[in-house]
Amino acid sequence: MNHLSAVLDVPPSSPAQLLAAGARSAPTPAALVGDTPVLWVGEPFTDPGRGFWAKLEGHNPGGIKDRTALYMVRAARERGELVPGGRIVESTSGTLGLGLALAGVTYGHPVSLVTDPGMEAQVAGLLRAYGAEVHTVTEPHPAGGWQQARRERVAELLAVHPDAWCPDQYHNPDNVAAYRPLAHELIGQLGRIDTLIVSVGTGGHSAGTARVLRSFFPHLRVVGVDTCASTIFGQPAGARLMRGLGSSIFPGNVAYELFDEVHWVAAPEAVWAARALARTRYATGGWSVGAVALVARWIARVSPVEERIAAVFPDGPHRYVGTVFDDDWCRAHGLLGPVPADDPEEIKRSADAVVERWTRCRTVENPRPASGTGADGHGLTGAGR
Template identity: 75%
Template sequence: MNYAAPLTAPASPAQLLAHAKRPAHSPAGLVGDTPVLWIGEPFTAAGRGFWAKLESHNPGGIKDRSALHMVLAARERGDLQPGARIVESTSGTLGLGLALAGSVHGHPVTVVTDPGMEPLVAGLLTAYGADVDVVTTPHPTGGWQQARLGRVAELLTACPGAWCPDQYNNPDNVAAYAPLAHELVAQLGWIDTLVVAVGTGGHSAGVASVLRGILPGLRVVGVDSTGSTIFGQPAAPRLMRGLGSSIHPRNVAYDLFDEIHWVAAPEAVWAARQLAHHHYATGGWSVGAVALVARWLTRTRPAEDRVVAVFPDGPQRYVGTVFDDSYCLANQLLGHVPAENPDEIDHPHDRVVSRWTRCTRVIDPLAPPGATSARVRRDGPMTYAP
């Protein structure tokens, strides 16, 4: 069900401004306090739906939050000296956030990326004053991400005093998302199920850990990409950007997840396009994947269960990929309507998944053998298994 806000005249100018965002003296003031939107039918089953946190309302997307927080924390500790260069690996969204943080705090920024970065994002980064350094050959085992990290190391050596945020392992990346969690509680009051994409692990860990502290019964559902190594699948080539990984970020909080879903690129494209057509609010790979899983949860969880999905960005950077027919046809992404239900596996090592698949046993692939690192949630109490 969709809701329209009633048109009522304010009783006073103070009432008119009560819910307005404060004027900003810096672009950093534009980050945060993003809206939530009800996503219902026809995307979901009749009478069911979920709330979407629209992080596209930040200037560059969800990672504006982490970029600003990591830079400010590093400056306060003295790790990042005034005017020093910031060098980081990114597929795009964090790069936009770092360009913003560099502008606010007076730091030149070098973004290390690969040929998969969309021309729109590369153009914006250049316009914002960042240097874009593109690696040309993937690492033989770590893929493009490892190749980018190698190039970051080279640039740090060549530029004394430069600083790398290390978004994959920096705990400040996690801490940056506490305000997002607090916004959700203020906006919605309670949440039963949180659906989050997992890439660096920053926003999934940051939002879920804070919400779990406030709402102990919260169910956390992680969404990964097929071909990603994060949750124990073998690495494979991936079209999708922004979720998934070919390395193992240590910011991923494995113990927070109750279940994990892997989504394939055609399925994410279908969901993102359906959202665009029916609800106007949409985004790219991560949004499509998260929305597909949230849609299923609204149908299979109890009717009173309040499901919230975090939409990390908007559609603009994906006009040449997710929303481009020629690109999608060339990559065989169209005409694949997802199944009504995910495939199921009992353990991430059971088999290699190639379509939307769910697993309720969540493991850390780097945990020592025999460690009680796997979280298993069925319909009863939470248990742990090796």
């Protein structure tokens, strides 16, 4: 039975046609993670004859962070860092929390997650439904904002639960290693990859995917996508509406040497792209997806037509129904502005200007303090997806 016949419910001509070719059977929820599809994103989202391949990580149960949550927990158990039944404590803005809840169910660990008022009520509800304990900080840290406030609350919970373990995803090398399968999937699906476009938050999936791909394709171009007011690539920290990418600390897992260029994208621009994707390709997501898609659309336009471009979409649209895809919410936050510019602004170095709209920089430097730790000099995790 071909795919179209199945969709249209055409009666099979023989019992053999009822076999579901390629369908997966999963003995555990964790077995549903991985083997996500790629989708061609072309016109009318892109210019005629141009486009890119999108890796749809929203097809994982919770999103791209399912991969690293399961990997980090399994590795910690194998090393004896996470004892049987020990509590998992981490800071998250959503997607990592869903992954850790999945890991908790899979391996039998209670999970305590620290977030802030910016977490969508739908996600907080899902986390509780999956058995996680959700702690919400109520005031930002005067210097480090919500991220630092969450970090401090994580430290308090770790002190209360002596057997607890914190993944410390910003500085945990397992967060990088977890994405080797994603890179292998892309190679199997696309064969050749000339350009990889990835959002950057903890630095895990960008480093883990790009490093493996470049070992196969030495001339791979890697394009990082950040948000305005994020410190990762040397901009000053500021208030950020966008969640899931960007940071107010310097994540230890960001592999600066892998990036050929970085683009910063503002919230209204990401909203426009996420909504345009939904209307034209029926595959979209939230802040990170919108920002990555905006950059990938431009890369596809200005690159040679034979260039094979892969973009990683970290999640799907469902958790953003009340934000990115809600007209009233977007109007209240000034996000329904004009169509983004055709081209990004350009700066030679990150320190040259404070960016406020889509901007490109082809000189990628490591702005981290010499210690390579977070902004406060400690390795405790910051705000994850």
